[in-house]
Amino acid sequence: LADRIARPFLIFVLVAAGGAGAYWWSHDPAHALMVAVAVLVVTCPCALSLATPAAMLASAGALARRGVLVRRLQALETLAAMDTVVFDKTGTLTRDAFALGEVRTREGVCREEALAMAAALAQHSLHPVSRALVAAGQDARQGDELPPGFWVAEAVQESAGQGISGRLVNTGKQAVAVSARLGSARFCGVDLPETDLLHACLSDDQGWIATFELREDLRPDAQAAVAALVAEGVQVHLLSGDLPDAVTRVARQTGISEARGGCTPQDKLAFLRGLQAQGRKVAMVGDGLNDGPVLAGAHVSFAFGQAVPLAQAQSDFVVLGDRLDAVVQTLLRARRTLAIVRQNLWWAAIYNAVCVPLAVLGWLPAWLAGLGMAFSSLLVVLNALRLSAAIQPLETV
Incomplete structure (x- = not known):
């Protein structure tokens, strides 16, 4: 905002100083230089220059x-x-962590070995589902039913929003190596009955190996955060690559009326572009590898501290904790920051509107103009410091 004002203001300052100097040179040459200097000093754009950065830095510190x-x-x-x-x-x-539920395996494959195979692939991914499978695989290795040796994944590739593929080699079995996939049923080429439960599938060249059901819980402040955003006049949407039924269930629990499941990263980006084409100003909140393109495409974006590095690199704000109310409080603080910036700019405008004519008329000496400039800058900084006040968390419902 200040940048849009700075250029015309600078032109005005130079014209005013030059005009005042030229006028006084023809009427009283002894005072011409001092009047021109007084105009330059009194209009020194310190208040204007500090209006935005002082408020922004105070808010950034509080956040x-x-x-x-x-x-x-x-x-x-x-x-x-x-x-x-x-x-x-x-x-x-x-929540960022999942709990492993039922594990179904094909004949001849025990639960522990299926988990070991899945964990070998999953350890190459930062997705929350992968982390849950790695943790479950580590627990399985401590049991007595796991066959000797362990699985190692090679040539691993991750397809954003779909799953992981690679070559699995068992170090305890001679010449045992399989090409495997871990991820969605579609990615693994598996037909599953319709369900709203979150699950991951494991398959190899022979077909289906195992299905892992995972349980997830809402963040405790999710409903309160969504309600607070709606109360502020913000339209809330939910986009996910998970099954539509699971997405609908979470949307219902949080009070989100607009939700879409089964979205690829390209689907998410297309939906975002559609909102922007309607003139909407869109903020994106995500933490996954497949959120990178849409985080970069949004007007402004949030990522959580546990997010993958790509998501953090594409975001404007990084939430270090695990509370969603930080998103709401950041929005409220941003609106208050802009209000303070406008107050500072109005003060700078009023100050210059009063002092410039006095300097041009020769009624404001240079030393007094310097004091006025310093006082206006101090007032802007003190006004911005109001943004340093502590931010109170929302009450969860």
Whole structure:
């Protein structure tokens, strides 16, 4: 905002100083230089220059103490204009960790070995489902039923929003190596009955090996955070690559009316572009590898501290904790920051509107103009420091 004002203001300052100097040179040459200097000093754009950065830095400091890192200060101004927030589901509205439920395996494969094979692939991914399978695989290795040796994954490739593929080699069996896939049923080429439960499949060249059911819980403040956003006039959407029934269930629990499941990263980005084409100002909140493109495509974006590095690199804000109310509080703080910036700019405008004519008329000596400039800058900084106040968390429902 200040950048849009700075250029015309600079032109005005130079014209005013030059005009005042020329006028006084023809009427009183002894005072011409001092009048021109007084105009330059009194219009020294300190208040204007400090109006935005002082407020932004004060807000960034308060947010950092609240556990939100501001990676781009200009994003606060952008966030203040947001009217739409799009949430990812897994690891965002739900907790980052999953609990392993039922494990179904094909004949001849025990539960522990299926977990060991899945964990070998999953350890190459940062997705919350992968982390849950790695933890379960480590527990399985401590049991007595796991065959000797262990599985090692080679040539692993991760397909965003779909799964992981690679070559599995068992170190305890001679010449045992299989090409395996871990991920969605479609990615693994498996037909599963319709269900709203979250699951991951494991397959090899012979077909289906195992299905792992996983349980996820909502973050305790998810419902309160969504309600607070709606109360602020923000439209909330939920996009996820998980099964539509599972996404609908989470949307119902959190009070989100607009939800879509089964989305690929390209689907998410296309949906975001559609909102932007309607003139919506969109903020994206996500933490997964498949959220990278949509985080980069949003006007402003959030990632959690546990997010994959790509998601954090594409985001404007990084939430270090695990509370969703940090997103709401950042939005509220951004709006208050913009209000303080406007107050500072109005003060700078009023100050210059009063003092410039006095300097041009020769009624404001240079030393007094310097004091006025310093006082106006001090007032702007003190006003911005009001943004350093502690941010209170929302009450969970």
